[in-house]
Amino acid sequence: MQDDLEAEAEVLLDPNTLSKDGTVALSTYSISEDGKYIAYGLSESGSDWITIRVMHIADRQDMPDKLSWVKFSSISWTHDGKGFFYGRYPAPGVEMDAGTETNINLNHQIYYHILGSDQSEDILCWKDPENPKHSLGASVTEDGKYIILGTYDGCDPVNKLYYCEISSLPHGLEGFRETKEMLPFVKLIDNFDAQYQVVANDGDEFTFLTNKNAPKNKLVRVNIKKPEVWTDVLSEHERDVLESADAVNGNQLVVCYMSDVKHTLQIRDLITGNLLHQLPLEIGSVSEISCRREDKEVFIGFTSFLSPGIIYRCNLASTIPEMKTFREISVPGFDRTSFEVKQIFVPSKDGTKIPMFIMSKKAIELDGSHPTLLYGYGGFNISITPSFSVSRLVLCKNMGSVVCIANIRGGGEYGEEWHKAGALAKKQNCFDDFIACAEQLISSGYTSNKKICIEGGSNGGLLIAACINQVRVNPHFITKLHELSSLSYVNIRIQYLACISLTCTVLQRPDLFGCALAHVGVMDMLRFHKFTIGIF
Template identity: 45%
Template sequence: MKSFSAQTFAKRMMSKFIYPAVRRDESHVDVLHGVPVKDPFRHLEDPDAAETKAFVEAQNALFQSFIKESPVRAKLETRLTKMFNYERYGVPFKKGSSYYYFHNSGLQPQSVLYTQKSIDSEASVFFDPNKLSEDGTVSLGSYKFSESGNLFAYALSASGSDWVKIHVKQVGAEKDLEDKPLEWAKFTSMTFTHDEKGFFYNRYPTPSVSQDKAGTETDSSVNQMVYYHRIGTDQSEDLLIYSDPENPTRMFGVSVSDCGRYLILNVSESCDPKNLVYVADLEAQFGCNSCLGVPKFSPIVSEWEAEFSWIATEGTVIFFETTLNAPKKRIVKYDIANPSLGFVEVVAETENPLDFNNVVDKNKLVLVYLKDVKHVMKVYNLTTGAFLNDIDMPSGSIIKGMSGTKKDSEMFYSYASFVSPGVIRRYDFSSPSDSLFRETTVSGFDSSIFEVKQDFYASEDGTKIPMYIIHKKTTVLNGQNPTLLYAYGGFNISILPAFSVSWLTFVEKFNGVVAVANIRGGAEYGQEWYNAGRLFKKQNCFTDFQYAAKYLISANYTNPRKIVINGGSNGGLLVGACLNQAPELFGLGVAEVGVMDLLRFHKFTIGSAWTSDYGNPDVKEDFEYAVKISPLHNVPTEGPYPAVLIITGDHDDRVVPLHSMKLAATMQHNLAHSANPIMMRINTKAGHGAGKSMQQVIEEASDKYTYISIVLDAPYVE
C-alpha cells in the first residue's frame, strides 16, 4: 500500500509544476574568448536586490508547500531529534596545567568547551558559545591557547559566515581582555609569541559591506595579510607582518615553532597542495621569543614544487610532512644552520598515503596512513626515523581526532565508523599503555542491524574505485531499494567513514541503502588520485560517480528511479554535472551549496582559489573545457529529467548562493515541461555548513529526507 506522500506525488506528476516567476533577461550575453554565453539570470547575483529576495521567499514557500502534506515530515523530525540527542565528547587536550574538551549534551545548539585540573577531576564550563545568541547561530570558529595556557584567543562566526571576530581572554577571567574584537579576519591562523604579549592572525582589507551584512556579500576576497596584534592595543596599531599586493589571491598561514624561536610562514597560491615556506628567527632578530618589529623572513621553499607542512623543531632542525618526490607523502627535516644539506628524509613514503601526524612525548612521531580508506597508525622516532610500534584499532575505523604535544607523555585519540559514534582512548608513552577513556553511546541505536561493506567497482577506464555500502542485514537485493549515493571528488579531500544520524535514519526508516563512493579527485590514494580528478581530468570524477550508480543497479541494490545522488560544495557541482550528463541513471539529485557556474566562480569571495581544480575561465583552453561540464550551462531543454533539490545558505560566503539560485532558475525554465519537481531550499542565518545550530541541522535533515521520501516513493517504516 502506498504512503500518503507517494499518492500526493503521483497526483502532482500528472500535471506540470508552476514555478515562481523570475525575470529572464535574454539580452545579457557575455562574449568569452569569442564565444557568446547567455546569462539571463545575472541579476540574481545581487543578494540585496528586491527581486532576489522575492525569488528566495518564493522558492522556500514552494518547497515547504510541497513537503508539508507528507506525514513523513513530523515523523522524521521526531526520530532525528531523538537520535541526535546523545552526548558527544571531543578529544581531551592539555594546555598549561589544565585539560580541556568539547561536550554537547545532545541537543545544545553548539558544543561547550569544558576544563578540568586533572583528567579525573570534576569539569567546569570554560566557554559556552550558546550564551552568545538566542538562536544558537553564533559559533566558535577557531581558537588558540598561549604556550603557558594562560591566554585564550577565540574567533566567533555569525550565521555560518567565514568572517570571524577575534577575542582574547585571560584564562579564569569572565570578561575579555579587550573592549573590541579584531574584525575582518577570515581563513585565519592564530598563534601566540611565547612571551605571550600578542599573537599573529590573518585579515583582509575592510570590505564595502557593513558588519551586520557580513557573509552575504559576493566581493572577491583578495589581499590577505598577516598581522601581529599586541594585546591591549587597538587593532589600528597592529603590525603588518606580511602581504603580497602583487599577487592578491595568495593566502598565508603562520606558526610559531614549539620552541618559540621561529616564525614559520606558509604561502599558498590556490587550493593546489603546493606552497612556499619562509622562516624568521625571532630570537636572532629581537633577542627574545617576541615580535618587536617586522620579522625578516628567509626562504626554505621558494619554488612551487610540493606541499610542505611544518611538524616540529629540534634546535635548528625543522621537520616537515611533504609531497616532495613523494606523492603519498613522507617526513623530511631541514637544518637552518646547514641549508646546503637541503631536505633530508626521516620517514620514507610508503604504499599507503600519509593522512596526518602528531609529535608527542619529546620525540614520538605518530603517523596515520590511509589503506583503502581505512586508517593505520604507526609510531616512529622523530629524530632517527626508526619505526617503534603500531597502535591497533578496530578494522574499518577512522581516526576523528588526536591530541598531545612534545611536552606530554600521553596522547588522546578518537575513532569512529559508519555504525559507531566514537571511542576515545588514552595512550601513555611512559608505560606504554593504551586504555579506553570514553565511549559514546546512542540511546535506542542498535548497530547490529546494519551491514557495512566495501566494494571496488570499475569505472569507464577500468580504474578500481572503492565504495562503502551500508544497509540493514535484512535488506533484500531485489533492485527496489531506495539508495542514497554520495561522493565529493575534489580538492585533495578524502571522504572517510563517519557516523551519520541522517544516513542511518534513511537506512533504518526507509529500508534504504547508503553508498559512499571514493571517486578520483580526493586524497584517498595520494597526490596521483587527486590529479586524476582535476583540471582537464575533472570529467573522471563525474564518470566515476555515474559508474557507481551503474554498479549499484547491476548488483541489484536498486534501480534508476530509486537512486538519489547527493553531494555538497564541490560535491554539489558533481551532482549538477551528473544530472545533466546521465539523467537516465537517477531519480533525484540533491545538490547542496554547490559550485554551479564554472565560468564565473573565480569572481566571487574566495572562488579564485579554486582554479587549482576547475582551471581559470579567463584562459581560453580552461574555458573551453569548463563550458562543457558547467552545470549551469548544460541544463537540457527537452527529454526526461530527474527530480532536483538545490540547497544553499543565505550567509554562504564560501560558495555564494548565486550559484544555486541561477541554476534553480535555469532548471525551472528549461525543464518546466518535466513532471518531476525542481525545488530549492535556502537556509537562513546559515553559511557553507559549519556553525549550524543543532536545531538547524535537524530541520534541514527533516525537510531533505521528507523530499527524498516523496520523490523516491519510499514510505517511512514505523
C-alpha cells in the same frame, strides 16, 4: 575545562549563550602557553568573517581586545604569553558589515597582536602586495623559537615557506611597533612546487611532511640554516597516503596513514623513521590527534559509520602502547549490531577500481527493492572517509534504505595522483566513476534506477548536475573560448571552463537515477568566479 583528567569538567566558553537566535558560532580558538588566556574567533550567521576576542581563563572575563576583518586565520601565541599572530584583510574603504561585500578578498596580511592593546596598534609582520590573491598563515614552533610563514595560492597542495627566528630579535616583537618594519623572514621555500608542513624541530633541524616528488607524502629533514641538503626520514609509501605526523614522547612520532579510505596509526622513531608499534584501530576515520612532544600520552579522536565518536587515550610510557577509551558518545536507542558496512571496489569505465562503502541493515535481501542514497564529492584533494550520520542511519533503520559513499577520483583518497586524475581535462573520470558505482548497486541487486537517489554538495553538486543532464555542446564553443581569452575573467578560468565544456559533450546517464540532490553546486561556469570564494 578540567584541573586534571579525572576531575569534573567545567564549561569555559559556551557559544550557545552568545546570541538569542543561535547564529553566533565558535570558529577557532587558541590557549596561551601558560594557560592564562584563550583567544577565540566568533562567526555570525554562517559568515567566513570572524571576530577574535580574548578571555582571562581564571575568572572567565573577556578582555577589551577585539580584532575585526579576520578571515581564514589561525591563532598562534608566542610562548611568553604577550600576544599572538593572526591573519586579516585590510578594512574596506567604505563603511560596511563584514559578509555583505561581493568582491573578492585581496591582500591577506599577518599581524601580531599584543595583549591589551587596540587592533590599530597591531604589528604588521608580513604582506605581499605583488601577489594580492595569495593567502597567508603563521604559526609558532613548539619550542617557541621560530615563527613559520606559509603562503598559499588557491586550493592546490603547494605552499611557500619562510621563517623568522623571533627568539633572537634584538628588541623583541615589540620593537617592530616603533620601526613599522616587517619581520625579517628568511625564504626557505620560495616557489609553489610542493607542500611543506612542519612536524618538529630541534633548534635549526626541522622535520617536514611534504609531497615533493612524493604524491602520497613523505617526511624529510633539513637544517634551515644550511638548506642545501634534504634527507628522507620516512619515504613515500607505495600505496597508502601519509596524512599526518605528530611529535610526542621526546623522539617519537604518531603517524596516520590512509589505506583504502581507512585510517591506520603507527608509532615511529622521529630520528630514523623506523616503525616501533602499530596501534589497534577498527575500520574508520581519525578525526583528530592531540599531543605535545613533551607528553607521554596521545589523545585520538575516532569515528566511523557505526561509531558516533570515541576519544582514545594512548599511554606511550609503557613498553607496549596502551590504548584505552577516554570518552565515548552514546546515542540512545542506537544498536550498531543491527547494521553492517561493506567496502567494495567498482571497476570504472577505464578499469580503475573505485572504493565504495555500503551501509544497510544486516542481512537485507538483494532483490532490487531498496531505496538507495549514493553520495559523492570527487574534488580538491578532499577525502570522504567514514563518519557517523544519524540521518543516514534513520534512512536505513526506518525506510529499509541503503546508504553508499563513492570515493571517486578527484578526491585525496589515494594521494595527489588520484586528485589529478579527476581534475581539469580529466574531470570526466569523476562522472564515469560515479555512474559505474550506481550501475554496480543496480546489478548487485541493492536497488533499481527508479529507487536510486544521488547526492552531492558544492563540487559534489557539480557532479550530480553533470550526471543527470544530457547535453551536447558545439565543439566550436571551445575555440570561441580561446578567442575570448583576452578577457581577464575568461583567461583566469579558461582551462576549467574548457574542461567542463568538454565533459558536457559526453552523454551522461540521467536515465540511471530516480532522484537527484545537488546542493550549492557550481552551475554557472561563466560567472561563478565573480563571487568572492569562487575565484579559487
